[in-house]
Amino acid sequence: MAPEHTSGDELARFLRARRTQTSPESVGLTPGPGVRRTPGLRREELATIAGVSIDYYTRIERGKETRPSPAVVDALARALRLDDDEHHHLRELAARAARYAPEPPPPPSRTVRPHLKLLLETMRPSPAYIVSRSMDLLAWNPGGLALYAGLADWPATQRNLARYLFLHPAARELFPDWSTQVRACVARLRTEAGTNPDAPDLTKLVGELLLKSSDFARLWERYEVVGHKKPQKTFHHPQIGVLTLSGQSMQLEGTPGQRLGAYTAEPGTPDHDAMLLLDMTTPHPDRPRTQPDTQRPPTP
Structure with missing residues (x-):
């Protein structure tokens, strides 16, 4: 069930x-009795x-007023104590509402x-991959796929990092800070969906996760x-062990919203050694195995 938008x-x-989510105390108000x-x-x-x-604001919040002035948008951002990123997002939503295309x-x-x-x-042994705006995994090097334990078990068309975080049983074990990871994931999808609410790839994914994951819905x-x-x-990888990597994500120019994700570790450290092992013991994505790989640790 995909969400509807007007x-x-x-x-x-x-x-x-x-x-x-804004308390009266946080904006200097004293709550009354009761x-x-x-x-x-x-x-x-x-x-x-x-x-x-009050009437004007009520119409904005009910979706009846879609052309608030920049001054009103900025005043609401200040009243809600929005940070710079949230303020920017509010401005984008207001601009889109004013030029809405059905x-x-x-x-x-x-x-x-x-x-x-x-x-x-060329980035090997650093795990790296390319994802779509809706976090579909589109391309990867060996470590980029193997880093997400169990993701390779899914068909290529189902490999999506948001779907993995919320629906794959290995995700909660892989990330010791799973709750932080999923909040960042949802925030990214919310930002994308806010400016492209009718995009079919986003609405399909969001609809699926709303239906299948109460954590995502909340x-x-x-x-x-x-x-x-x-x-x-930090990853608690079932085959490689614990490794902590520095991550970076960046927009790829000239692509339809595709992003490059990559992880690195300082050479000579145990984390870098673990990263090398992950790359060496993982079959190349373009060369599927036809015989058992004796060098690869058995899957638990």
């Missing part, structure tokens, strides 16, 4: 989520702080250019667009 929906959802039935700020409280009428864009090509595949090979409703990324990531 003009102003994403703008309204973001504002509503942020309002309900139990508040509304989590976070009330609409009238936010409107007052932002300096807009026709969904076509899905981006999954084709990876040959020179980018060659780049992945995080999706929070509407966080800033993940808590760490410069290093």
